[in-house]
Amino acid sequence: MIKKSTLEAQRIIAIMIMLAVLATVAAFAGQVHVQIANAKLKKSPQWFAATVAEPALDDTLEVLKTTGDWYQVKADDTTGWIHKSAVTAKKAKKSRASSVGSSQTSADDITLAGKGFNELEAGYRKSGETVNLEAIDAMEARSVDEARLLSFLRKGALLPKSAKRGKK
């Protein structure tokens, strides 16, 4: 009798552990949403890996697995790795676009990413604040594309040999 109840207790504990493990795995699976304007899907979970796709802001990606700070995701027919900081589990709030007087499409968000939230900034300057918006536009336009960045690193002997072999 005592033996039977002990077995029952062990079974319950085993089920609880299984449920806990399943809950953890489930947390890694599912979908994530792109929360930055120029997200990159990499060939492998390394910052210097080649880019295989560039999902748009608010795109939904299916998570296949996770390694460190990277998710392996599927976007349309492409599979690649995206850094966790580029995505969110929460769907974008409608207020993101509406807060700046725009419609709520991701295309508009991308436009805003390129041009700045000009309505709000213009109002800010109009209200008497001293801001050099032209200089910040010039600063934000400055960027180095991936090919040039990797070439810079390679020429400066900064990449490991494995990265040198890695081609698109």
Added chain:
Amino acid sequence: MIIHSILLLSMLAGQPSASARGFGDVLNKIGDIGKSVTKNKEASAPQDEDPEEAAAQKKDATLGKALKGLGVGGEAVDGIQKSLGFSRRTKKAAESTRDLDPSDERQIGRVVAAEILSKYSPQDDEGLNDYVQTVGQAVAMASDRPQTFSGYHFQVLDSQEVNALSIPGGFIFVTRGMLRLVESEDELACVLAHEVAHVALGHGSEAIVKARRLKAGLGIAADASKTYGSKASGRDLAALRGDVKAVMEILMRTGYGHGKEFEADAKGALYAQRTGYDPAAMAAVLRKLESSSASQGGFLKTHPAAGKRAGQLEEAALEPPAWYRASKTRDTRFASALAALGGSGE
């Protein structure tokens, strides 16, 4: 058994990333830095006291005891505690960043950066700006947050003040004065990596969220996402002004706090190392700052003493990556890009 499993799951969740594991030695050394940073905070920076962090440290100690109770002891416990202590701070900062939508973070950052650019003239040298952008973008790519909403952007300021500063959203400034202090690309990379670390760890964004909480009168226990949600639907100029003020207050008056500066030094050195640079260059720059009269004024007046910061890093004896080697190309392009600065002051 259940407790053991839960602890095991917690440990897995707290494991450093795969890329960080590759730099296990560095992380352990940085863990040591984190430990002494806490001591330093108690001794020299009481203004940094954070009840949430104190509670987290207490929790770490409790976890250590629990692990010892399960027969996991000695160095293993020390290693786990170091790792947890470090990752907890990073996680907390990352959570604060998540409380702020990246597009909002960029919006606030743009306006703050535009204010800085109204006080300091941008250096009008596209070659130099492009070089700084390239080095900065490289270390940012190897950071804990490779991309912000619209990416990292770097700008040289036409000022003889020895300084560098970062703004939420990824806007990073470095002065001519600072560029004249650094003597190699590795040192420049470390200066920029320190600033990238502030952005990646969400130090400025955390301050915005805290200011919003205070403003909303919800107290420290309030849910920041909720605060943001209600603000986002009715965002207006007054809200933007409040957020900008919170960041400007840090940049101009209070600073991020000594603990966060030490953390940015340690993480910055790690980012530089991941990029392929020598992380020891971080301590080298700090030593130069220490002997420079410039370390007393400007934005740097809010930072811990440069010598103390250098000492922390030197104690950790961070090493370059295995493939590291000196490069003539690196030296040449550094000298060429910075040649425009000339040798005399203003």
